[in-house]
Amino acid sequence: MASYKHKKVMSIGIVNELTGLSLRQIRYYEERRLIQPERTKRGTRKYSFSDVETLLxxxxKREEGVQTYEIRKDLQTSTKGNLKERMIRGQLNAHFQMNK
Amino acid sequence: MASYKHKKVMSIGIVNELTGLSLRQIRYYEERRLIQPERTKRGTRKYSFSDVETLLxxxxKREEGVQTYEIRKDLQTSTKGNLKERMIRGQLNAHFQMNK
DNA sequence: CGTGTAAGGAATTCTGACACG
DNA sequence: CGTGTAAGGAATTCTGACACG
Incomplete structure (x- = not known):
């Protein structure tokens, strides 16, 4: 399922090609905790397709002038927001089923 | 769809970790045309998750003593076989629908 | 704050070849 | 046939730092 999308297998060079971001930028966004790549035994970073999507x-956001701190909050709330939305929908469904 | 599974993004070192095959073996199976990795601008090989599955x-097969030449034929017919099977099923479905 | 760059070292990957068999 | 290995070079990645602002 999520295995291919979330498996950390790409070197930073590939991510650079896929996103157009510089190595410096990719590493900096990690430093600001917007992404969390894994490391190989010897310390080279490994990224997933999911990381690439996040970087895009x-x-x-950066082009719009949004700062990394704000982007981090957005990324977190966009995930939580989806979850919240799903829970609300679940409650609505339960509500309508009761009144049906 | 197939984008993540077939996108060539992994270095040979990662493929080695994922499959347990030696670099020599991975390169040799390419030489025998069992897999077709792509190349970066500077010539390093790039593999997809699909390639990793094929390597497994x-x-x-190799553990069973099957030679690379036979394996290549098997890989080709297994793909074509699936296609053929689907076409036959389609015809069967059409047949039964006509007689229904 | 966000990104570029030069610096030096360490690890990766590549190819062609010899070896065994 | 299939795989290991040593060889030398080329390209990659890493970190910490200085720079601009």
């Missing part, structure tokens, strides 16, 4: 979102 | 199949 980050690039969009 | 190859490893199984």
């Amino acid at each position: 979102q980050i690039a969009d | 199949q190859i490893a199984d």
Whole structure:
């Protein structure tokens, strides 16, 4: 399922090609905790397709002038927001089923 | 869809970790045309998750003593076989629908 | 704050070849 | 045939730092 999307297998060079972001930028966004790549035994970073998607979102926000701190909050709330939305929908469904 | 599974993004070192095959073996199976990795601008090989799956199949066959030439044929017919099977099923479905 | 760059070292990958068999 | 290995070079990645602002 999520295995391919979330498996950390790409070197930073590939991520650079896929996103167009510089190595410096990719490492900096990690430092600001917007992404969390894994490390190989010898310390080279490994990224997932999911990380690449996040980086593309980050690039969009940065172009709009949003600071990394704000982007981090957005990324967190966008995830939580989806969860929240799903829970609310669940409650609404339960509500309508009761009144049906 | 197939984008993550077939996108060539992994270095040979990662493939080695994922499959347990030696670099020599991975390169040799390419030489025998069992897999077709892509290359970066400077010539380093890039593999997909799909390639990794194929390599795992190859490893199984090799343990059984099957030669690379036979494995290549198997890989080709297993793909074509699936296609053929689907076409036959389609015809069967059409047949039964006509007689229904 | 966000990003570029030069610096030096360490690890990776590549190819062609010899070896065994 | 399939795989290991030593060889030398080229390219990658890492970190900490200085720079601009």
